Amino acid sequence: MKDAFGTPQSLLVLGGTSEIGLATARRLVARRTRTVWLAGRPSPALEAAAAELRKLGPDVHTLAFDALDSEAHEVALGKVFAEGDVDMVLLAFGVLGDQSRDEGEPLAAVRVAQTNYTGAVSAGLICAKALQTQGHGSLVVLSSVAGERARRSNFIYGSSKAGLDAFAQGLGDALHGTGVHVMVVRPGFVRTKMTAGLSEAPLATTPEAVALAIEAGLRRRAEVVWVPGVLRVVMSALRHAPREVFRRLPV
Amino acid sequence: MSADTSPDTVPAPPGPPTSVSGWGRTAPTTARLLHPRSYEEAAAAVRACGARGAIARGLGRAYGDAAQNAGGAVLDMTGLDRIRTVDAEAGVVVCDAGVSLHRLMEVLLPLGWFVPVTPGTRYVTVGGAIGADVHGKNHHVSGSFARHVRELELLTADGTVRTVTPGSELFDATAGGMGLTGVILRATVQLLPVRTSLMAVDTERAVDLDDLMTRLQSGDHRYRYSVAWIDLLARGARTGRSVLTRGEHAPLDMLPPRARRTPLVFRPRRLPPAPAFLPEGLLGRASVSAFNELWYRRAPRHRTGELQRISTFFHPLDGVPHWNRVYGRGGFVQYQFVVGYGHEETLRAIVHRISRHGCPSFLAVLKRFGEADPGWLSFPLPGWTLALDIPANLPGLGALLDELDEEVAGAGGRVYLAKDARMRPEVVERMYPKLPRFRSLRRELDPEGVFRSDMSRRLGL
Numbered sequence: 001m002k003d004a005f006g007t008p009q010s011l012l013v014l015g016g017t018s019e020i021g022l023a024t025a026r027r028l029v030a031r032r033t034r035t036v037w038l039a040g041r042p043s044p045a046l047e048a049a050a051a052e053l054r055k056l057g058p059d060v061h062t063l064a065f066d067a068l069d070s071e072a073h074e075v076a077l078g079k080v081f082a083e084g085d086v087d088m089v090l091l092a093f094g095v096l097g098d099q100s101r102d103e104g105e106p107l108a109a110v111r112v113a114q115t116n117y118t119g120a121v122s123a124g125l126i127c128a129k130a131l132q133t134q135g136h137g138s139l140v141v142l143s144s145v146a147g148e149r150a151r152r153s154n155f156i157y158g159s160s161k162a163g164l165d166a167f168a169q170g171l172g173d174a175l176h177g178t179g180v181h182v183m184v185v186r187p188g189f190v191r192t193k194m195t196a197g198l199s200e201a202p203l204a205t206t207p208e209a210v211a212l213a214i215e216a217g218l219r220r221r222a223e224v225v226w227v228p229g230v231l232r233v234v235m236s237a238l239r240h241a242p243r244e245v246f247r248r249l250p251v
Numbered sequence: 252m253s254a255d256t257s258p259d260t261v262p263a264p265p266g267p268p269t270s271v272s273g274w275g276r277t278a279p280t281t282a283r284l285l286h287p288r289s290y291e292e293a294a295a296a297v298r299a300c301g302a303r304g305a306i307a308r309g310l311g312r313a314y315g316d317a318a319q320n321a322g323g324a325v326l327d328m329t330g331l332d333r334i335r336t337v338d339a340e341a342g343v344v345v346c347d348a349g350v351s352l353h354r355l356m357e358v359l360l361p362l363g364w365f366v367p368v369t370p371g372t373r374y375v376t377v378g379g380a381i382g383a384d385v386h387g388k389n390h391h392v393s394g395s396f397a398r399h400v401r402e403l404e405l406l407t408a409d410g411t412v413r414t415v416t417p418g419s420e421l422f423d424a425t426a427g428g429m430g431l432t433g434v435i436l437r438a439t440v441q442l443l444p445v446r447t448s449l450m451a452v453d454t455e456r457a458v459d460l461d462d463l464m465t466r467l468q469s470g471d472h473r474y475r476y477s478v479a480w481i482d483l484l485a486r487g488a489r490t491g492r493s494v495l496t497r498g499e500h501a502p503l504d505m506l507p508p509r510a511r512r513t514p515l516v517f518r519p520r521r522l523p524p525a526p527a528f529l530p531e532g533l534l535g536r537a538s539v540s541a542f543n544e545l546w547y548r549r550a551p552r553h554r555t556g557e558l559q560r561i562s563t564f565f566h567p568l569d570g571v572p573h574w575n576r577v578y579g580r581g582g583f584v585q586y587q588f589v590v591g592y593g594h595e596e597t598l599r600a601i602v603h604r605i606s607r608h609g610c611p612s613f614l615a616v617l618k619r620f621g622e623a624d625p626g627w628l629s630f631p632l633p634g635w636t637l638a639l640d641i642p643a644n645l646p647g648l649g650a651l652l653d654e655l656d657e658e659v660a661g662a663g664g665r666v667y668l669a670k671d672a673r674m675r676p677e678v679v680e681r682m683y684p685k686l687p688r689f690r691s692l693r694r695e696l697d698p699e700g701v702f703r704s705d706m707s708r709r710l711g712l
Binding site: 001002003004005006007009031032085133134135136177178179180219220 | 268275279280281282303315320581582644673674675705706708709
């Protein structure tokens with residue numbers, strides 16, 4: 001169960017090697033979390049992440065989960081919920097793709113969309129249903145500021161996150177009053193291996209800062225969290241910029 | 252409903268999923284709320300509760316998640332509200348578990364009887380008072396509520412109703428057992444005789460914590476009721492400055508002649524309720540600090556024999572319905588712990604830490620407990636107990652309270668389950684040494700785990 005500050009005792013991270021996911025898990029383990037499920041494609045990296053987390057004390061399990069294999073989601077995730085209540089699900093998987101390459105390779109672009117959007121739709125719906133049966137729990141969805149308004153420089157990734165963001169907001173409204181809380185997290189540029197080698201955007205942040213914002217959001221039972229918070233204002237301005245202007249902005 | 256259907260055989264209709272939270276309004280979860288109106292309906296509700304179990308709920312004054320059951324059934328017991336018999340000679344009342352202490356006072360005070368123990372609110376049910384084994388300002392004299400219970404009827408997991416008497420294992424597990432042994436349906440309670448419905452109150456101020464502790468220690472035995480309100484925002488030399496109020500039920504000859512004609516009248520005043528939506532952060536450091544200052548200043552340095560209504564003396568906050576809303580949407584936590592006599596250093600250290608952290612807590616309460624009560628999970632221990640309210644959104648609060656838990660457990664003390672919304676299971680085991688016994692009795696009595704709450708899941712009770 002979550003405590004008065006919204007901190008979960010059990011956590012399921014979908015995208016078990018995600019740096020933001022693991023930073024969040026570390027932060028929550030330091031407070032209350034005693035059981036962690038790391039779901040991801042079986043790999044040495046996933047096992048290493050689990051081993052690293054285990055050093056902090058909690059029971060850590062790994063689970064074979066592939067965002068692209070929606071057919072298998074129900075069975076894989078059902079196994080976790082059958083073991084006991086999950087107080088929080090962190091939907092942290094996603095790929096950035098390579099915009100310039102993907103524009104020329106539609107199939108690669110589709111894989112980005114399938115991972116970030118359709119994979120999240122099936123996993124999100126399955127988790128939402130299980131949480132609803134429990135009568136409690138938080139579904140925390142890692143969206144991105146890139147989904148707020150698609151930019152020329154990464155609209156494939158941006159559009160997939162826009163879909164995910166809209167899906168999560170709608171799901172949150174659908175689950176309102178069921179005891180399940182859906183929180184959309186919109187980080188800006190986060191310094192991780194996913195963004196390594198890219199030129200850093202202004203207001204860049206770290207996985208630890210995102211984890212901190214998630215913890216604070218859980219306490220407030222927030223529905224949307226921006227990291228850093230000032231991005232809410234910045235993106236509001238960008239969102240309302242005329243198309244002519246937006247197109248020319250160096251963002 | 253057709254005429255031949257007895258209301259007793261109609262199962263309580265399954266309620267729609269309802270969001271349920273404790274008085275502190277943190278961590279709400281959703282459950283089916285059932286409203287049994289008879290023992291049969293309660294039994295039917297327990298039998299049909301489903302895989303996620305059931306828990307009884309009274310007036311929802313437990314601060315945390317004790318009367319929540321996510322995804323399962325919550326039995327709202329306030330429909331079982333009949334006072335069955337009153338023995339006005341011996342001062343014994345038999346009533347359903349959903350009867351509130353407020354109702355008991357309305358009925359019993361005119362007959363010259365008072366509830367043996369009342370917590371800081373009279374809007375608790377008799378069932379809840381036993382389940383949390385509540386205490387009042389008279390703990391040093393009278394012990395906790397369950398000490399005055401002569402008998403109770405308990406609906407257990409197998410669907411049977413058992414009569415449970417003090418001294419039995421089941422009684423000691425049920426008193427303070429947070430509803431996890433079964434649903435209390437009815438109780439027989441021994442009352443306290445009173446001549447008037449007024450209190451004779453002595454008030455004094457203490458300039459700091461040591462002064463307060465000395466005054467409490469030296470004078471408590473002279474009073475049936477004793478409590479001190481501490482200003483936890485005062486720092487430095489004034490840390491722990493407080494106002495002591497101690498009193499007795501006023502004898503008839505203390506009343507002015509006019510009041511003597513109706514000495515047992517009970518008419519508590521109520522203000523309009525707190526509005527449903529209040530901004531968060533209303534109770535910040537500045538406002539609470541100003542309130543505490545004012546409250547300390549207006550208290551007399553020393554005054555004896557002041558006549559107060561029962562509601563003013565025991566239940567000042569009941570005057571404002573829904574006062575818990577002043578903390579806004581984020582809610583609040585109450586932290587109440589006890590440390591034994593001889594551990595005054597721990598108490599001092601904790602008071603200083605809270606004061607340094609600047610918790611905007613108005614009206615923290617310090618009191619001395621008497622003998623421990625027999626309930627396995629009963630809270631009181633002979634020692635000092637401090638209770639304070641803190642807005643849940645205060646930064647760093649979770650970590651601070653975890654550290655205080657460690658100090659309390661290290662000193663052999665404990666934290667009150669009825670107030671808890673945030674403890675860790677490991678620390679509860681250290682605070683309540685009879686918890687293993689409680690668990691094994693539950694396993695025997697309720698192997699399927701029918702009775703469950705969010706608290707039992709969180710703390711592994």
